[in-house]
Amino acid sequence: METLDYQPLDDIVAASCAELFVAYQLDMRPCGRERFPATEELALCGVMGFGGKRIRGALLLATTREPLERTNPGSVHSQRDWICELSNQLMGRIKNKLLLRGVEVLLATPVGLSGENLCATPTKLRAPHVFAAENGYVCVWIDLEFTDGYAIPHEALWGAETPVTEGDTILF
Amino acid sequence: MSHVILIVDDSETLRHQVCTVLHNGGFATLEAADGLEGMQMITERPDLSLVLCDVNMPRLGGLEMLEFIQAQGKLGDLPVVMLTSEGQTALVRRAKAAGAKGWIVKPFQPELLLAAVKKLTSG
Numbered sequence: 001m002e003t004l005d006y007q008p009l010d011d012i013v014a015a016s017c018a019e020l021f022v023a024y025q026l027d028m029r030p031c032g033r034e035r036f037p038a039t040e041e042l043a044l045c046g047v048m049g050f051g052g053k054r055i056r057g058a059l060l061l062a063t064t065r066e067p068l069e070r071t072n073p074g075s076v077h078s079q080r081d082w083i084c085e086l087s088n089q090l091m092g093r094i095k096n097k098l099l100l101r102g103v104e105v106l107l108a109t110p111v112g113l114s115g116e117n118l119c120a121t122p123t124k125l126r127a128p129h130v131f132a133a134e135n136g137y138v139c140v141w142i143d144l145e146f147t148d149g150y151a152i153p154h155e156a157l158w159g160a161e162t163p164v165t166e167g168d169t170i171l172f
Numbered sequence: 173m174s175h176v177i178l179i180v181d182d183s184e185t186l187r188h189q190v191c192t193v194l195h196n197g198g199f200a201t202l203e204a205a206d207g208l209e210g211m212q213m214i215t216e217r218p219d220l221s222l223v224l225c226d227v228n229m230p231r232l233g234g235l236e237m238l239e240f241i242q243a244q245g246k247l248g249d250l251p252v253v254m255l256t257s258e259g260q261t262a263l264v265r266r267a268k269a270a271g272a273k274g275w276i277v278k279p280f281q282p283e284l285l286l287a288a289v290k291k292l293t294s295g
Contacts, residue, residue, distance in 0.1 A: 020279075072189075081184050082183075084183065085183040085186050088257050091257065092257025095258070099260060109182065163260050163261060164259035164261070164277050166257075166278065167279060168276070169276045169281070169284040169288050170264070170274055170275045171253075171273060171274040171291065172272065172274060
């Protein structure tokens with residue numbers, strides 16, 4: 001059976017997640033899956049689907065309560081709304097990095113999930129990326145299917161589209 | 173009288189963050205939760221000075237909203253700036269072709285957002 005190469009995607013997801021939370025002044029470090037928080041501690045999940053010519057999949061972002069509060073302090077709005085927005089921004093970063101490798105995907109709109117003992121079981125038994133913040137944890141799963149024989153390049157492609165960088169403002 | 177800025181985004185939290193920045197800059201704001209609501213407000217509110225609009229939204233996306241309003245001839249001189257997590261240049265070109273005046277990739281930097289809004293509403 002052919003083994004799919006998920007390393008490029010895993011690298012992209014890990015970098016994108018760390019960059020996103022740093023942009024909101026929350027430093028995180030990757031930690032092993034053994035630090036995965038008990039599912040009852042995961043406050044909320046945001047889910048985003050995506051698809052393109054050669055890949056399709058879904059991203060799930062789950063956090064304990066503290067990272068949500070730290071990245072949106074003083075908010076009177078729902079944390080469900082905020083984790084949806086964070087999922088959206090995380091997927092935007094992942095898409096930008098995929099574009100550099102010549103992979104284009106279209107994004108759906110995010111949905112939020114909350115519940116007790118939520119536990120995702122991706123189809124390929126892919127382990128979540130777990131990040132430890134000062135107080136709390138952030139977990140990201142990404143599951144996807146490739147078109148037969150396709151693999152995400154390990155490096156950016158020469159001549160690939162360079163997207164507008166996160167945080168940039170362009171006036172025409 | 174304050175300039176009135178319409179924020180079209182399906183995230184209530186994001187709208188609140190943008191409103192806070194704009195209020196601190198002396199602007200008045202209105203909010204819409206998707207492209208359909210945004211289109212209705214643009215049609216009904218001739219006092220709008222600028223629109224900040226997300227791209228991916230339920231019911232009607234921001235680019236589709238912009239293109240529809242442009243095709244109807246209702247955009248006039250109203251500046252529209254896309255505020256989105258998308259950075260794909262094909263989408264930026266599409267927005268520009270539809271009459272958008274700018275593109276901001278989230279997370280936005282408050283000072284840059286405010287500077288862009290001030291510049292586009294000063295004329």
